[in-house]
Amino acid sequence: MAEIMLAVMPFAGHVAPLAAVASAFIDAGHGVRVYTGRAYAERFAATGAEVVRWSRAPDFDEHDLPATFPALRGRKGARQALANVEHVFIRTAAAQGDDLSAAYRARAWDVIVADGLSLGARIASEHTTTPWVTVSIVPLTIPTPELPPPGFGLPPARRPLGHARDRLLHAALRLGTRGLRRAYDEQRAAAGLAPSSIPFEVVFSSPDLVCASGIPELDWPRRSWPVPVEYVGALAPTGHGDTAPPEWxxxxxxxxxxxxxxxxxxxxxxxxxxxxxxxxxxxxxxxxxxxxxxxxxxxxxxxxxxxxxxxxxxxxxxxxxxxxxxxxxxxxxxxxxxxxxxxxxxxxxxxxxxxxxxxxxxxxxxxxxxxxxxxxxxxxxxxxxxxxxxxxxxxxxxxxxxxxxQHDGPREVVSRTVDLLDRRRAEGRR
Missing domain, CATH: 3.40.50.2000 (Glycogen Phosphorylase B;)
Structure with a gap:
């Protein structure tokens, strides 16, 4: 059996699928700790997991993000999206990594399994030299050259003009995300890590294993991924099963x-x-x-x-x-x-x-x-x-x-993670 650290950003849309994953690990006999915010501590404790709460990382109310991240106030659309990524997901990464590293020193884990927007998991994985599994609870947005850049909702180009459009959009995306790259570099420095040669487009994705919610039929066709990807279907039960029926x-x-x-x-x-x-x-x-x-x-x-x-x-x-x-x-x-x-x-x-x-x-x-x-x-x-x-x-x-x-998402995350650990252990014995 393995010791699992599950890192979950404290948003309702992240909690439901990762709570199902936590339960699947526990049902399989593994030890599970969950690193998340105070708003969802009881939710994960109810699964039988031990909860490690955000401490150095700035905990927040998902319904009032500007109260913790004032830079988000008054933003919508693309400006909101960029500000959310920078301040909520990137600029909390070093502090998340500190919290996770402290939990590792208290009791080591075998693998960290993290939601796909928990950048602190990458930092903790580097500090502890333990494997890291990404569970993508949103569609994968890892760019590949043959497709338009993610985020625009554009289908694959079929003609030369469309391919030219995609090249321009990729260049515009690189330009528009320079601030995010700087923020990530600053967080690595704050965490005591050297600058990374990894392309920014894949920093949220584990180089060991990405378990992607969804199916290939709901993704754009592409020749390959820059990281190992396995589709696992839906992760969460179909929504709010503990909710009492409304009066009507x-x-x-x-x-x-x-x-x-x-x-x-x-x-x-x-x-x-x-x-x-x-x-x-x-x-x-x-x-x-x-x-x-x-x-x-x-x-x-x-x-x-x-x-x-x-x-x-x-x-x-x-x-x-x-x-x-x-x-x-x-x-x-x-x-x-x-x-x-x-x-x-x-x-x-x-x-x-x-x-x-x-x-x-x-x-x-x-x-x-x-x-x-x-x-x-x-x-x-x-x-x-x-x-x-x-x-x-x-x-x-x-x-x-x-x-x-045809999928059982939470159980597939467990089996893929165990397979990764088995491979690592076998490599260590050689």
Whole structure:
């Protein structure tokens, strides 16, 4: 049996899949510690893991990031995405590494298994010379030359003009991320590490093993990866299984199609997606289930139409088998959960990884990309009509669902990690 350190950024979207991974390691008999923020300490303790809380690293409230990271105040779109990556994920890396190294000195682990945005895991792995496994809870965004750079949601180019566009975008991305590279170099220096020759594009990815949530059918085709990648399907249970049914659950009609609209759990302004969806579908022959993404804020600040049912969170495992379509901000966990049930998607991907997810869903044929995080009601209505009228969207979603259901993501992370350790031990005996 192995000693596992699991490093998890304290965001709801990161916690659910990594809690499932923690449980899978424990079920297999391994010792598990989890390094995460105070907001989710009890969640991981409930799995049976020992929790190591952020100490030197600045713990934060995911619903009020500017309170801890003032540079994020007033930003949206691309500026928000870059600032989030720099201040939340990169500039906390040295302090995360300090916390993890202290935990290693207290009791050594065999391997550190970290969510794909936990850069402190790389620093801790270098300090402790222990192997590191990345668990990517969002679509992989490792650039490769034959594809457009990640983040734009662009499909592969097929003509010379498209390839020229991609070269320009790669150059622009390198220019636009110079500040992130400087921040990473500064964090390495603060951690007492020498400058790295590793390309910045892969610093978040383990050179030992990357377990990627999802399936190849939801990724752009490419010849190879610069690091070892294994797809493991969906990681989390299909959403909020410990959530009590809302009061209206028994009243949800059985004789009308149900459309779910979810605002996600990070940027949760209901004006962005819930309001236009209610305006679009309020007079249509459907029931609308709207989730605000906040268990402590289950209502809306504006009137809802009579055919709408509103909650903070719902149990996806109970709801998804009943719905006909899902309007989503593009959170990867929710997208995989919906597709696992063969549900076609309408994706409003506004920022961070969401445009990339929206582009992949559209490319896969399982849904419509609205190309904005703040769509107009008319655009939502037109997309819903397309998805409802064309059976190919559901057929494609069902095909992807069959591929996803062939995986057991958490157990596959465990088996891949154990295989890595076995290989390392065998190499050490030679």
């Amino acid at each position: 659950w028994a009243d949800l009609p059985e004789d009308r199609p149900i459309v779910l609209v979810t605002q996600g759990t990070l940027n949760v302004d209901p004006d962005d997606l819930i309001r236009p969806t209610l305006a679009a579908l309020g007079r249509q022959p459907v029931s609308i289930v709207a989730t605000t993404g906040r268990a402590d804020a289950p209502g809306l600040p504006f009137p809802a139409p009579p055919n709408a049912y509103v909650a903070g969170l719902v149990d996806y495992a109970a709801l998804l088998p009943r719905i006909d379509a899902m309007v989503t901000n593009g959170g990867w966990g929710g997208v995989l959960a919906a597709l696992s049930h063969g549900v076609p998607l309408i994706v409003a991907g506004g920022d961070l990884d969401k445009p990339e997810i929206a582009g992949r869903v559209a490319w896969s044929g399982a849904g419509v990309d609205l190309r904005t995080g703040t769509p107009r009601a008319g655009a939502v209505l037109a997309a819903w009509r397309r998805v409802s009228a064309d059976p190919r969207y559901r057929e494609r979603a069902e095909a992807l669902g069959r591929a996803l259901r």
